[in-house]
Amino acid sequence: MPIAIAPGRVNLIGDHTDYQGGFCLPMAIDRAVNVAFDARDDARVVVHSEAGGEQIVAAVVEVLAERGRPAIGLDARVTSTLPIASGLSSSAAFEVAIALACAEVANFDLAGRELALAAQQAEHRATGVPCGVMDQMACALGVAGHALLLDCRSLNVTPVAIPRDAILTVAHSGLPRRLADSEYASRRAACEAAAARLGVHSLRDATPAQVADDPIARHVVSENARVLRFAEALPARDLTAAGALMLESHASLRDDFQVSTPELDELVNLAMEQGALGARLTGAGFGGCIVALSVRPLDLPNSFVATATDGARVIAKET
Ligand code: GLA
Secondary structure (H helix, E strand, C coil), rough: EEEEEEEEEEEEECCCCHCCCEEEEEEEEEEEEEEEEECCCCEEEECCCCCCCCHHHHHHHHHHHHHHCCCEEEEEEECCCCCCCCCCHHHHHHHHHHHHHHHCCCCCCCCCCHHHHHHHHHHHHHCCCCCCHHHHHHHHHCCCEEEEECCCCEEEEEEEEECCCCEEEEEECCCCCCCHHHHHHHHHHHHHHHHEEEEEEECHHHHCCCCCCHHHHHHHHHHHHHHHHHHHCCCCCCCHHHHHHHHHHHHHHHHHHHCCCCHHHHCCCCCCCCCEEEEECCCCCCCCEEEECCCCCCCCCCCCCEEECCEEEEEEECC
16 A cells, blocks of 8 residues: 655744745654555545544545546545644644545646645635645655745745754643634734735735834744744854744744743743753744754653654555
């Protein structure tokens, strides 16, 4: 049986910027949703998954049909090494893996950006959460050994080499992302309102001076600038500068954008006490994980060292 493998992601910097046409810098990680699949003789898509996800499967099938996928069914079995509801994009990985399996059985060409956009559309439809495109792009387009500088307006992707001595530790706060969906939507709406007030298409186009008195918009504008500086510091091996930017990002997400929690703040502090160069919450916030940058191993609770991997793919496996 072939297997569709779709990795989760950790975002190194640039949160709550993607849906404002901004920049972010995620990497696909070595934890993934795996979907073993086989074509069926009818058009049914039968997915065995312990974690549920029926609505997402239905939405993926619908979105692909609209894009012209021939209705060829499949039997699929889902396994995962990616923790669920941790802010590591398990749902994006699930969408992408199912989409890839559906495409493969039908000999339907779907890759890269198109795969990411289809998965994002399925997420919107199945969950109603108006997510940006970062998670699905990272999952679909990851490059081993690299983070991806994403321009979420042009959907341009620039791989950014991660120095070999950089250790990226992901630690879970112990909190599922409760309230995340409604808070996420309200932050996004606040950004859109700020952009409308300023008369710009999105906050990507706002200047620091324009948003000086609006903490929500200020976060987005300052975060975009940090992403671009980070994307220069990282390949230049300036890990001290990169770490400092991560800390600034965390402070901005905590104080201006207000999506941190005391548990996330504490984990960031713990990482710094242990000698990390920088640390920040990663993803939407309201629980989930932090990511820390260090050159020596850290000893954080509920943590693992993440390695940057290639994006989603299908491998042939003997049964
Ligand atoms: C979630 C969304 C992404 C992005 C992040 C915050 O992960 O799915 O599109 O907006 O939150 O950066």
